[in-house]
Amino acid sequence: MAGGILRPPLLFDGYVRHFDLVVIGTGSGNSIVDERFADWDVAIVEKGVFGGTCLNVGCIPTKMFVHTADVAATPAGAARLGVDEELHGVRWPEIRDRIFGRIDPIAAGGRRWRVEGNANVTVYEGQARFVGPKTLTVSIPGASTGETITADRFVIAAGSRPIVPDVAGIEEVGFLTNEDVMRLEELPERMIVLGSGFVATEFAHVFSSFGVDVTLVARSGVLLRAEDDDVAARFTEIASKKWDVRLNSKAVRVERVDGTVRLHLETPRGAEVVEGDVLLAAVGRIPNADLLDVEATGVTVHRDGRIVVDDQQRTAVDGIWALGDVSSDYQLKHVANHEARIVQHNLLHPDAPVDADHRFVPHGVFSSPQIGSVGLTERDARERGLRYVTATQDYADIAYGWAMEDTTGFAKLVADPATGQLLGAHIIGPQAPTLIQLVIQAMSFGLDVRSMARGQYWIHPAMPELLENALLKLKLD
Numbered sequence: 001m002a003g004g005i006l007r008p009p010l011l012f013d014g015y016v017r018h019f020d021l022v023v024i025g026t027g028s029g030n031s032i033v034d035e036r037f038a039d040w041d042v043a044i045v046e047k048g049v050f051g052g053t054c055l056n057v058g059c060i061p062t063k064m065f066v067h068t069a070d071v072a073a074t075p076a077g078a079a080r081l082g083v084d085e086e087l088h089g090v091r092w093p094e095i096r097d098r099i100f101g102r103i104d105p106i107a108a109g110g111r112r113w114r115v116e117g118n119a120n121v122t123v124y125e126g127q128a129r130f131v132g133p134k135t136l137t138v139s140i141p142g143a144s145t146g147e148t149i150t151a152d153r154f155v156i157a158a159g160s161r162p163i164v165p166d167v168a169g170i171e172e173v174g175f176l177t178n179e180d181v182m183r184l185e186e187l188p189e190r191m192i193v194l195g196s197g198f199v200a201t202e203f204a205h206v207f208s209s210f211g212v213d214v215t216l217v218a219r220s221g222v223l224l225r226a227e228d229d230d231v232a233a234r235f236t237e238i239a240s241k242k243w244d245v246r247l248n249s250k251a252v253r254v255e256r257v258d259g260t261v262r263l264h265l266e267t268p269r270g271a272e273v274v275e276g277d278v279l280l281a282a283v284g285r286i287p288n289a290d291l292l293d294v295e296a297t298g299v300t301v302h303r304d305g306r307i308v309v310d311d312q313q314r315t316a317v318d319g320i321w322a323l324g325d326v327s328s329d330y331q332l333k334h335v336a337n338h339e340a341r342i343v344q345h346n347l348l349h350p351d352a353p354v355d356a357d358h359r360f361v362p363h364g365v366f367s368s369p370q371i372g373s374v375g376l377t378e379r380d381a382r383e384r385g386l387r388y389v390t391a392t393q394d395y396a397d398i399a400y401g402w403a404m405e406d407t408t409g410f411a412k413l414v415a416d417p418a419t420g421q422l423l424g425a426h427i428i429g430p431q432a433p434t435l436i437q438l439v440i441q442a443m444s445f446g447l448d449v450r451s452m453a454r455g456q457y458w459i460h461p462a463m464p465e466l467l468e469n470a471l472l473k474l475k476l477d
């Protein structure tokens with residue numbers, strides 16, 4: 001391949017192998033190298049399990065647990081429909097093994113395919129670290145020295161890891177994260193969940209539906225505080241009826257006494273202690289750029305540790321791209337995948353590069369109730385000084401909501417009254433992450449509110465009538 005090859009000084013045992021392209025991380029980064037790269041000499045470096053966070057310890061297993069939890073939780077909602085159901089129990093080892101019995105072979109198959117099936121790809125299984133310009137060492141477990149490799153091009157797709165909460169005693173007491181909580185040997189009786197974001201609320205739903213007593217400790221006054229205020233308030237209200245929710249609580253110290261985890265809290269109500277058998281830390285994720293020493297190759301990072309990239313996913317160094325959790329504003333799989341497609345295109349077509357599109361990034365929270373969201377919240381619109389209107393439609397006032405006897409869900413739309421364009425949409429209730437897709441489509445293709453509401457049929461009496469009604473309520477100019 002053509003290209004400005006930079007040969008670094010020889011390191012370690014003196015052998016430095018040079019590649020056309022090195023990809024660090026096999027989450028979304030793994031999808032870049034396809035048959036179009038057949039004449040490229042490529043290295044892929046992975047320190048953990050092939051497939052990364054989403055496949056192994058993130059989106060996919062959590063949603064498989066969530067669906068199972070939804071099924072376990074049906075008796076609680078059936079009585080109001082006149083159906084008496086009883087949950088006799090959940091077979092945790094069977095649930096766990098069914099889920100990972102499907103996932104683990106996919107990860108192993110992905111690895112096998114790369115190692116055995118790709119003649120032009122060399123897989124390095126170890127921890128990568130930059131030691132100079134476009135120069136990487138890979139520490140291979142069990143080997144005394146690392147291997148050094150160089151390349152014309154690098155893609156940094158190294159993801160993020162759970163933040164260890166700053167709580168005295170936490171290392172000694174021990175804690176779980178998303179990396180191990182789904183593989184527990186047995187279900188605990190009581191779980192303390194520290195955090196109030198996506199991971200905390202999804203696992204609280206899973207484990208409480210399986211019969212675990214959940215105590216959720218939130219630093220803020222509301223759960224899921226990044227959501228639209230109305231959605232966060234409704235979620236907090238519902239969650240507080242199911243779980244022992246401690247709001248405005250700062251965890252300061254943890255200890256284990258006779259096998260019980262005791263978490264000490266500072267709250268406006270005074271000092272409190274919550275107890276459990278295990279502690280799950282879910283207080284956010286930190287990008288893995290620090291462990292990669294990216295500054296050694298000249299790549300710059302934001303104050304929060306994310307790699308700085310431009311619209312084309314280029315870092316500060318020519319020939320080095322970054323994508324996904326290691327650099328993105330959004331720690332979401334669909335964003336990492338989108339950015340991987342942008343990097344892939346820009347590697348293959350350097351003369352016709354394209355930009356990533358972060359205009360309308362949606363997300364779903366797969367707790368109970370579920371949440372789907374895209375675009376600006378009302379708070380965002382207010383803080384930006386925009387002129388906006390909102391409309392809210394309850395599930396309780398549409399036919400399918402009657403069928404479900406839903407009394408808490410709603411859709412809230414934020415729109416520009418002058419242009420009729422939607423600015424944001426927020427749904428809390430059954431199938432919210434599915435329903436929101438209609439709005440994502442409308443916003444992505446510039447469909448205005450009136451055309452969306454009246455330019456198409458809406459199946460009666462299906463759930464999307466929630467959005468039809470919300471659209472019709474918007475007071476446009």
Ligand SMILES: Cc1cc2nc3c(=O)[nH]c(=O)nc-3n(C[C@H](O)[C@H](O)[C@H](O)COP(=O)(O)OP(=O)(O)OC[C@H]3O[C@@H](n4cnc5c(N)ncnc54)[C@H](O)[C@@H]3O)c2cc1C
Pocket residue numbers: 024025026027028029045046047048049050051052053054055057058059060062063126127128129157158159160178199288291292323324325326330331332333334335336366
């Ligand atoms: C519990 C949980 C649930 C989630 N659920 C959802 C969801 O429902 N929907 C959604 O959109 N998103 C979800 N996410 C977020 C999603 O998983 C991530 O945004 C996505 O996986 C990021 O992909 P990535 O390719 O950037 O990183 P990763 O998938 O994390 O891949 C990075 C890879 O790089 C490897 N690596 C890191 N450092 C090095 C190094 N120095 N040397 C070699 N290899 C290295 C890692 O081992 C890893 O395999 C969830 C996250 C969690 C934790």
Ligand SMILES: NC(=O)c1ccc[n+]([C@@H]2O[C@H](COP(=O)([O-])OP(=O)(O)OC[C@H]3O[C@@H](n4cnc5c(N)ncnc54)[C@H](O)[C@@H]3O)[C@@H](O)[C@H]2O)c1
Pocket residue numbers: 165166194195196197198199200202217218219220224225250251282283284285330331332363364365366
């Ligand atoms: N359904 C999904 O798409 C999904 C599911 C899980 C995770 N994710 C992604 O993974 C990321 C990480 O998830 P997460 O839930 O760990 O992070 P998060 O940023 O969603 O939430 C972390 C929460 O913990 C709180 N917190 C921080 N420090 C704390 C402390 N010391 N004590 C108590 N609370 C504290 C924060 O205020 C915040 O509310 C998410 O931002 C999301 O992008 C997505």
